[in-house]
Amino acid sequence: MLNLLLIIGTLYVLALVYLTWIARDNDRSSANYLMAGSNVGSFLGLFTFAATLFSTFTILGMPDFFRVHGVGAWIFIAVSDMFMVFGILMVGYYVRRKIKESNTSYYGMAGFMQHCYRSRTAGIVVFLGAFLFLIPYVAIQIKGVVLFLDQAFPNKLPIWLWASLMLIIMVIYSELGGLKAIMYSDVLQGILLLLVIWVIGIVCLNRLGGVSQMFEQVHRVDESLLSVPGPKGLFDFQFLLGSLIGIVMIPFTQPQVSTRLVIMKSHHALYRTAVALGFFAILVILPTLFIGMYGAVHYENDSTADFLGKTLITDQLPLIGVLVLLGLIAAAMSTADSQIFGLGAEIRSLLKGEDHHALRSTRGAILIFAVICLVFSLFSPDELVLLARLSFTGTALLAPMIFLGIFSKDAARWSWMPWLTMLAILLFILSSFNIIPNKLGQIRTDLILLISLGGIAVIAGYGSGSRRVSGKSQGANF
Amino acid sequence: MTMRRKIWRLTIGLVLLLLLLTFTPFVIPMGAHHPHLFGIPYTMWMGFAEALILLALTYLGTKVHPGRDE
Numbered sequence: 001m002l003n004l005l006l007i008i009g010t011l012y013v014l015a016l017v018y019l020t021w022i023a024r025d026n027d028r029s030s031a032n033y034l035m036a037g038s039n040v041g042s043f044l045g046l047f048t049f050a051a052t053l054f055s056t057f058t059i060l061g062m063p064d065f066f067r068v069h070g071v072g073a074w075i076f077i078a079v080s081d082m083f084m085v086f087g088i089l090m091v092g093y094y095v096r097r098k099i100k101e102s103n104t105s106y107y108g109m110a111g112f113m114q115h116c117y118r119s120r121t122a123g124i125v126v127f128l129g130a131f132l133f134l135i136p137y138v139a140i141q142i143k144g145v146v147l148f149l150d151q152a153f154p155n156k157l158p159i160w161l162w163a164s165l166m167l168i169i170m171v172i173y174s175e176l177g178g179l180k181a182i183m184y185s186d187v188l189q190g191i192l193l194l195l196v197i198w199v200i201g202i203v204c205l206n207r208l209g210g211v212s213q214m215f216e217q218v219h220r221v222d223e224s225l226l227s228v229p230g231p232k233g234l235f236d237f238q239f240l241l242g243s244l245i246g247i248v249m250i251p252f253t254q255p256q257v258s259t260r261l262v263i264m265k266s267h268h269a270l271y272r273t274a275v276a277l278g279f280f281a282i283l284v285i286l287p288t289l290f291i292g293m294y295g296a297v298h299y300e301n302d303s304t305a306d307f308l309g310k311t312l313i314t315d316q317l318p319l320i321g322v323l324v325l326l327g328l329i330a331a332a333m334s335t336a337d338s339q340i341f342g343l344g345a346e347i348r349s350l351l352k353g354e355d356h357h358a359l360r361s362t363r364g365a366i367l368i369f370a371v372i373c374l375v376f377s378l379f380s381p382d383e384l385v386l387l388a389r390l391s392f393t394g395t396a397l398l399a400p401m402i403f404l405g406i407f408s409k410d411a412a413r414w415s416w417m418p419w420l421t422m423l424a425i426l427l428f429i430l431s432s433f434n435i436i437p438n439k440l441g442q443i444r445t446d447l448i449l450l451i452s453l454g455g456i457a458v459i460a461g462y463g464s465g466s467r468r469v470s471g472k473s474q475g476a477n478f
Numbered sequence: 479m480t481m482r483r484k485i486w487r488l489t490i491g492l493v494l495l496l497l498l499l500t501f502t503p504f505v506i507p508m509g510a511h512h513p514h515l516f517g518i519p520y521t522m523w524m525g526f527a528e529a530l531i532l533l534a535l536t537y538l539g540t541k542v543h544p545g546r547d548e
Contacts, residue, residue: 212517
């Protein structure tokens with residue numbers, strides 16, 4: 001099987017090389033390198049959004065979540081994603097308008113908030129928030145795939161070498177081709193992800209005898225898997241609400257997604273992308289239900305690693321097993337490269353001076369972020385879904401500050417908002433490590449922080465007569 | 479107010495209504511999985527239906543969004 005992986009993997013790398021080559025451009029400005037010329041249509045938009053959003057978390061995390069916690073996982077991720085898609089439609093327009101009206105060069109939300117609040121602190125808080133919560137997320141994705149590869153091919157390569165190889169390939173095509181190369185590779189990786197997850201999903205569903213039979217068998221194993229809060233009581237009201245808020249805020253708080261929101265060539269292209277993305281989300285998440293339920297029936301008491309190894313590799317034909325491995329690598333790379341690159345763009349947005357020098361520093365920063373992710377991936381814990389949720393929730397704490405900056409005439413009046421956001425991030429981190437209580441009374445600390453910050457932003461905004469960004473059309477393109 | 483703007487506001491209202499319903503027993507009845515639909519437990523088929531309705535509302539929203547003509 002290793003030989004098969006090497007052959008198909010080589011073809012895959014060659015395809016990435018080709019995509020990087022066609023993405024190369026003589027125009028090496030920040031606008032072109034970091035923002036792909038801000039001229040992205042809905043087809044490319046769909047795949048780059050999808051490949052960036054749906055990662056290892058989808059292929060490895062979601063089946064295991066369905067297996068362990070039951071059908072509530074659908075509400076946790078699929079329903080939340082649908083609200084997120086509507087949020088892109090509803091708020092994305094105003095974000096784009098505000099950026100256009102500001103007459104500044106947008107490279108990242110950090111720089112834009114620095115502009116809105118006329119405060120360097122605002123930019124630093126946005127960057128720090130993204131950095132603190134994205135690095136562990138990138139690291140855990142790489143680790144998830146690497147552990148899986150190690151299990152599939154024990155003692156072939158050390159874990160650090162698998163991780164380094166992935167990151168080296170990612171950094172090479174990101175550094176050479178910029179965001180365009182990442183987006184072109186996203187198309188390949190998005191299609192591969194969809195193909196792989198459906199092949200496995202259909203195999204699992206067939207083995208269970210169809211949808212109705214599947215739930216009947218799950219019912220016999222553990223009835224509580226068929227309802228919320230699930231066997232371990234995870235999907236309670238607060239967990240689902242906190243997750244939904246975190247996921248809905250992703251397009252505005254996580255740089256790899258907010259960049260894509262801004263670089264669409266028109267509002268119309270963004271709208272079409274939003275609808276297609278919603279459809280893609282259902283298509284991607286549905287087969288993970290089949291895989292998870294298959295696991296609940298056949299591998300109820302197995303560890304996560306054993307369940308995934310058996311279901312995705314051992315129980316499949318060798319060719320499918322190899323495609324799964326490749327799909328996993330693609331899923332991890334397509335999200336991780338965008339996240340690392342997005343952090344680089346945030347750094348660029350904070351830099352002043354000549355574009356050439358700023359871009360050189362940005363490329364250096366991207367390299368440094370990749371190395372940090374590599375080191376972190378070797379030492380991080382391996383609870384994929386819960387770390388992903390930590391990332392959603394952590395970055396969501398930036399949302400009230402970002403929205404206040406976007407929806408108000410003069411955000412500089414609320415110079416305390418970045419400081420308050422920083423305090424909330426600090427409290428969230430302390431509660432995540434149980435240094436302070438993760439519940440106050442019966443309510444989760446993260447939920448209290450999210451709702452408090454949101455409430456303060458709303459009161460500040462409306463209380464001071466802020467207005468929604470509106471106005472007459474100034475043209476469609478950025 | 480134009481008809482398009484009214485429909486846009488109605489779309490937002492329906493999405494907010496769905497948001498509220500998501501966290502009520504209407505979508506997530508605690509510990510209950512009946513009634514089944516084609517053998518599918520309640521929260522699953524209701525969640526699936528909700529996802530489809532939200533997708534449809536998003537599509538409708540693209541047709542009536544205030545920034546559609548820009």
